[in-house]
Amino acid sequence: MTSKCELVKKVDHRSALERDAGRLVNCRERVNFCPLGACALAGTGLPIDSIDAVSDRDFVLEFLAANSIAAVHLSRIGEEWVLWASEEFGFLTPSDSVSTGSSIMPQKKNPDPMELVRGKSARVVGDLMTVLVLCKGLPQAYNRDLQEDKEPLFDSVKAILGMLEGVPFRTSHEIVGRSVALCTTKNCQLGELKLDDLKAVHPVFESDVYEYLGVENAVNKFISYGSTGSEQVKEQLEDWRIQLGISS
Incomplete structure (x- = not known):
């Protein structure tokens, strides 16, 4: 008897990444449809299910799911690099192109890019969770909640590209x-x-x-509490005005 299941002969990371690529290709086949003409609810004479067209976010969810699985695979690769480059294992020594020096140990090579890849995977999975929760419990037809699908979608794409092209x-x-x-x-x-x-x-x-x-853009990127960004400085000034009883 011949089994219907194909034997898995490849067990390297390339196999996982190949499946990731396949998921994205298959995803495109299902999501490559245009809902143009559906209007806000049912205002069209075209023979389409316009209610589903405006309420569906399966195309976003499926894409984010494929991205999340790919991110997890990339994170696992990153973890192995970090682990194998450690003093305890010493299986590999990262080249200068994929490592950074230590501020306190000049001889040390930190696999920072791989640590960042590992960290970014959490963000990609979080984007998927955001849209899943967003769509949970929504009634049929369009709801304004759905306008919140754009940010996690774009963020997921940016993060994945950064992981692959950092x-x-x-x-x-x-x-x-x-x-x-x-x-x-x-x-x-x-x-x-x-x-x-x-x-x-x-x-x-x-x-x-x-x-x-530019100086202004660079300074304003500092947004942590008490930092030198203009908004934080304004908050600190206002706080001290209140404490000193000075009217603004």
Whole structure:
């Protein structure tokens, strides 16, 4: 008797990643439909189930589920790198391109990119949980709750791409140095460089880089309590005004 189950002959990480790719391909076959014409509820003469079209978020959930499984696989790979690079195991020594130095132990190589991959997986799984809970208990047809599906969807994609295409710290440091050197040549600030100039330094740059360039943008990225970001400074000033009895 021949079994209907195909014997699993491959047990490496490549096999898991191959299944991840297959899930995304299969996902596209099911979600590649356009609900255009469904209107807000049932305002169309087209022969479609418009109520389901506007209330369904299966396409988001299925995609996020495929992303989450891939993230878990990438996290497991990251964990093995971190474990094997430890002093206790010593199975591998990460190259400079995928490690960073220690601030207190110069001889140490930290597999930081893999630790970040491991950490990002929690974010991707969290995005899936967000939309699952969002859709739980919603009645049929469109509900305004569903507008909250965009942020976790986009966040999941950004996180997965970052896990697959992340730039090591050492490389980032080099990129910044080359960008600054270019600014010196052109006698300009980083924020004044054109995107083509930045891409010539490294293709990792995208248009959103301008949200980070410049003194004001850099300072305002500090959002932790008591930090130097403008909003935090305003809160601290207001707090002291209240404590000192000074009217604003």
